[in-house]
Amino acid sequence: MSDKRPSKLATLQTRASVFAALGDATRLSVLARLSGGEPQSIARLTEGTRLTRQAVTKHLKVLENAGVVHSARVGRESRFALDPQPIEDLRRYLDEVSRQWDDALARLKAHVET
């Protein structure tokens, strides 16, 4: 049977790429617009921005490569929608980090008081 679980390094890289995808103000705005639920065309997502359509397209590709959004062609426009899974993964990961941190602090405190 093949190994279903990706290596630790691969997981790290994947996670990093999702974080990196969110590491840009423009992309966060796009994300905000898409969190409304309705898939939106590139032209629509470009409205209200000072950027070119092509610039927005590039940002969308970054988000898509990270798996944060996906696109589907509908007629002459391609509609982008949010993909909640990777974001959920990040949430869990940050929960984990916070938990570890709290536990560590509790342990250190207990150690000092002993």
Place this chain on the structure above:
Amino acid sequence: MSDKRPSKLATLQTRASVFAALGDATRLSVLARLSGGEPQSIARLTEGTRLTRQAVTKHLKVLENAGVVHSARVGRESRFALDPQPIEDLRRYLDEVSRQWDDALARLKAHVET
């Protein structure tokens, strides 16, 4: 009275910079080590890595600028420790995005079924 609240754009930029700081596998490993609670020197954080001390230093500076870690000089070494607040902020933000998404889906579904 001065305006305590930062502009929306500034908030976005700050958040983006924190995401960006986490958008690198090396920095995520550093973070993992620091989530153990104990402040660690640069030399210590470099151990086990294939990188130079200076490379690690740069990564630490990125994390520090984003507010994710802080450093304090102790004798000849400078010890880095995690700063949980920004991570907590990201958690909340991702919670918010997920919530919006879920709500939107619920609304869309309700609309379809009506």
Place this chain on the structure above:
DNA sequence: ATGAAGAGCAACTATTTAGTTGCATTTTAT
């Protein structure tokens, strides 16, 4: 059938980033 809307592709520039090497400075231990 034809013009306009929406998007894709390619080439190019400028800036940022990740990494290196080399050398100077501070602190500790002998």
Place this chain on the structure above:
DNA sequence: ATAAAATGCAACTAAATAGTTGCTCTTCAT
């Protein structure tokens, strides 16, 4: 007093990123 350890600083390179412009292709509406 001096050598080793830990760090800081500066200059440099290579690659990635954000953005642009220009052109082509497909699809829709008239």
